[in-house]
Amino acid sequence: MVHDELDIPFDTVRLKRGGGHGGHNGLRDIQKAAGSPDFTRVRVGIGRPPGRMEAADYVLRDFAGTERDAVPSLLADAADAVEAIAEHGLVAAQQRFHSPA
Secondary structure (H helix, E strand, C coil), rough: EEEEEEECCCCEEEECCCCCCCCCCHHHHHHHHCCCCCEEEEEEEECCCCCCHHHHHHHHHHHHHHHHHHHHHHHHHHHHHHHHHHCCCCHHHHHHCCCCC
């Protein structure tokens, strides 16, 4: 499952298995449908909302100019992460994507 993640800085990809939904409605629905939170996740960082902006408003807004320019690369990284998990397993993929650049 690939999803956006407020608690990860924008333009960052992190991988994990299981965990709570943290208020993420999409994850809540998937966990309910799956009957378990135990699935592999490719978390695509979008960062926290600025100031007092509500999280729902933040995740539904258009990307800012500099963010918009970075989105193609970020999506390519997320796709590469999915492939790495499928080909090499979660632990090897985590080592690749969680290592400092």
